[in-house]
Amino acid sequence: MAGGAHYLELSKLPVTFDPLEEVESAxxxxxxxxxxxxxxxxxxxxxxxxxxxxxxxxxxxxxxxVSTIKFSPGSPRILSIQRxxxxxxxxxxxxxxxxxxxxxxxxxxxxxxxxxxxxFKNEYLVLVTTAAVELYQCNPYRMTFKMVRSFxxxxxxxxxxxxxxxxxxxxxxxxxxxxxxxFREGSSSIITRLHKFDVELPPSRETRPxxxxxxxxxxxxxxxxxxxxxxxxxxxxxxxxxxxxxLMTETPAKLSxxxxxxxxxxxxxxxxxxxxxxxxxxxxxxxxxDISYDGEPQATTGARKHLPMLAPLxxxxxxxxxxxxxxGGGGRRRKExxxxxxxx
Numbered sequence: 001m002a003g004g005a006h007y008l009e010l011s012k013l014p015v016t017f018d019p020l021e022e023v024e025s026a027x028x029x030x031x032x033x034x035x036x037x038x039x040x041x042x043x044x045x046x047x048x049x050x051x052x053x054x055x056x057x058x059x060x061x062x063x064x065x066v067s068t069i070k071f072s073p074g075s076p077r078i079l080s081i082q083r084x085x086x087x088x089x090x091x092x093x094x095x096x097x098x099x100x101x102x103x104x105x106x107x108x109x110x111x112x113x114x115x116x117x118x119x120f121k122n123e124y125l126v127l128v129t130t131a132a133v134e135l136y137q138c139n140p141y142r143m144t145f146k147m148v149r150s151f152x153x154x155x156x157x158x159x160x161x162x163x164x165x166x167x168x169x170x171x172x173x174x175x176x177x178x179x180x181x182x183f184r185e186g187s188s189s190i191i192t193r194l195h196k197f198d199v200e201l202p203p204s205r206e207t208r209p210x211x212x213x214x215x216x217x218x219x220x221x222x223x224x225x226x227x228x229x230x231x232x233x234x235x236x237x238x239x240x241x242x243x244x245x246x247l248m249t250e251t252p253a254k255l256s257x258x259x260x261x262x263x264x265x266x267x268x269x270x271x272x273x274x275x276x277x278x279x280x281x282x283x284x285x286x287x288x289x290d291i292s293y294d295g296e297p298q299a300t301t302g303a304r305k306h307l308p309m310l311a312p313l314x315x316x317x318x319x320x321x322x323x324x325x326x327x328g329g330g331g332r333r334r335k336e337x338x339x340x341x342x343x344x
Contacts, residue, residue, distance in 0.1 A: 008277065008286055009316035017048045029070040031118065031162040036069045045069070058093055061100070073162075074121025076140050085112035088127070092143060101143045103136070105129060117160045117167070120185050124148070126167060128158040133169060133181065135191050149191055153179055161218035164225050166247070168218060176201070176211040178227060180247055197245065197252040199229050219244075219271045221291055227253060228276075232264055239263050242278065243303070244291070258298065258305045259289045263312075275309075285312035 068082040111131035165183040180194040201209035226244040242259035276289040287308040295304030
């Protein structure tokens with residue numbers, strides 16, 4: 001928390017990386033907090049992390065544009081790359097003899113890869129496609145994968161929390177349903193499918209209501225895991241709301257809290273010390289919510305409605321020193337622009 005006229009401030013040690021206009025593509029790996037900048041030509045990659053040992057350069061096989069790239073958290077570290085919709089590549093680039101493997105889809109003609117996530121370091125891999133959630137056991141030394149479980153679902157998108165080991169996928173259909181999965185190390189069942197639950201959406205001009213991936217977030221507050229759904233009201237004059245669904249093991253998720261944001265427009269969420277922070281992008285201000293305070297119970301849903309703790313304020317300004325480097329000739333010097341990624 002920052003003092004004075006601001007509640008929050010960004011990290012004093014940002015992750016700096018190449019300007020996006022100078023690279024082919026850039027990706028942020030949430031599990032390892034690493035930034036990948038793929039250079040033109042798709043072979044040279046700059047990796048930038050929070051620690052100095054997590055920042056280095058690597059060379060990957062030149063097989064076309066990269067859509068996703070990340071390392072497994074465990075040792076030996078496996079580099080996973082997705083270039084095509086129907087397969088994921090794996091490369092052990094730190095071994096003396098570089099090993100490559102490809103994990104193709106079982107039904108490549110009927111499904112596409114939506115995402116993949118490492119679980120328990122590099123012991124398991126979760127592959128999410130448009131048709132199923134698939135769990136693979138990985139041998140990181142032999143670079144082999146064995147399917148352990150598979151769940152058939154028509155999926156439109158997926159989100160995963162590496163901290164809480166929870167996966168949530170949204171199914172296709174007339175009304176969106178969320179399907180949560182929990183992972184437990186050392187248990188008889190590594191993956192557990194929890195009860196699906198429906199999200200009530202406001203009226204829309206679309207033929208059917210749509211729930212977007214960017215409107216949903218997994219968060220833990222006071223030791224309890226929630227699925228947060230951000231919604232703008234369809235009625236004029238009403239601000240946005242955040243609905244917190246508490247994940248349950250024996251029953252569908254329960255709508256427990258409603259955070260009232262007295263502003264409309266796009267916003268994002270983060271969690272700091274069990275406080276929910278709503279960042280309004282248009283107003284460039286942030287609101288703080290604490291669900292431990294008694295909220296007003298709602299007669300229709302039973303959820304408790306919470307108002308912001310304090311008036312909205314902007315995040316404390318952050319200045320980044322621009323480094324200088326020599327240009328190719330003439331002795332001129334120019335500023336080197338940087339972007340930054342911060343851990344909320």
